[in-house]
Amino acid sequence: MTRPFRFGVVAPVLTDMPTWRDKVRRIADLGYSTLLMPDVPQWQPAPAPTLAFAAAQTDLRVGTWVYASPLRPSWSTAWEAHSLSMLTEGRFEMGIGTGRPGIEDELRDRGIAVVPAKERLAQVRETVATLRDLDGPDVHTPVAMAVRGPKARALALEVADTVTFALVETDTRADVADLARDVLAARDVELAVHVSVIGDAVAPFMASAKDTHPAAMREADSLAILPDDPGAAMEEIQRRREEIGYSYFVFGADFAEAMAPAVAELAGR
Template identity: 70%
Template sequence: MNDQAERVTRPFRFGVVAPITSDLRTWRDRVRRIADSGYSTLLMPDVPTWQPALAPTLATAAALTDLRVGSWVYAAALRDPRSTAWEAHSLSILTEGRFEMGIGAGRPGIEVELGLPAVSHAERRARMRDTVTALREFDGPDLHTPVVMAVSGPKSQALALEVADAVTFVLQSDDDRAETTKRVRDFPGDRDIELAQHVAAVGDGVAPFMAGPGLDTAALRAADSLIILPSDPVAAAEEIERRREEIGFSYFVIGADFADTLAPAVAKLTGR
């Protein structure tokens, strides 16, 4: 971003990635507890074969509470653009406007691991664009499904500037605070795009579905990485406020295992 002052300061909101890793009754209780703790959005990963499909799971979560729901994130490497857009539009209708579509290129190699043909970076970006284009066609003039786009390099960032309502930056474990701050500040500020922060670790714990295996939390702290937050809610709240003030992040997404731990920070900051 060329001038941090140009970007609007948005109120804080918080999302939770809550895959089904337990029996259904325990998961439903967790969803209700997340809603009662002040979080705004219940999110699901797009990882076939690891859990029930994203769309019916989100529809179930939306029926349990008044939470917003969303994909975190649809993997373009695995998905047909038009059918994905239809699914996203349908979720917007069925949740009465409480769905937000997160979409990204997909983890490198994920399609090959699942027995599908390899998809190039260019094709992944083309699918992302085509998905958003089709979604806008399905939505028509009376509905706008928010789009959160996971971005990495300049080409995906340029795409997000054209079509997304919010962005989350794909960060590596060795990206330090200074590097990440520069990267986000260099993101053009001529459109009012919400900046989201994917938090893979809290304290000494790593969230399932949000990081690769073997993520070293001590190394994250040593690198002053932004993909980790302190487990102490007071310290976490201070760090979250610092990140909005210095960088512009206002939407923070954490794993469900840490929802109770950070609930006091969320209660303090939500909407401020």
């Protein structure tokens, strides 16, 4: 079944609150469905209160993009997620993964034990299981998982509603299409793609600007880049759904205005 398009924006608080609040309202006016928050303590306020505040300003869905499982106990993450589902009346989506590159250094800086990837994945499983217990039979908090390796993909097939692949610069369209094909053959999940580059511009909080090379990404036919022309971007977005199955596209806040014409045309279709 072809899923309708939806579009999310990652919008950390990098300005004063009135400016950020206006940005959130503008994102809603442009037709985006979801406001997303990274889990990076040194960048901004904590995701949970920030998302609750954002949800009170607009009718946007809100979500984490994504919780890093080692940063807090599983029960604490699950409790936050369930609380946000209740406070937003069902508009919260819990994105979760095992942590971005470099998470080990952050854990050491905060005095948190660094555990192997296998244990971090077990933390994700425990978090989702606890969330389901808290939700009970009448609430279902959607779960998005950021995955890469086979064990993470297998867990996502068990517990996630949305799957996004943690892409690197050298991943080709064919590489990712193979991953997507295997996932969709096993289970009908929503596929999301995190677009960190538009044209030659790199979203500063979604990818390391100094380590991201748009020309190399274009050469690899990477799915983490889109053209800066809205018409060309629209064609490419539709191609990705037809050929691979992607229906959920996530941009950085700096790209929200540039991609607005494509969002206005495609959202919900």
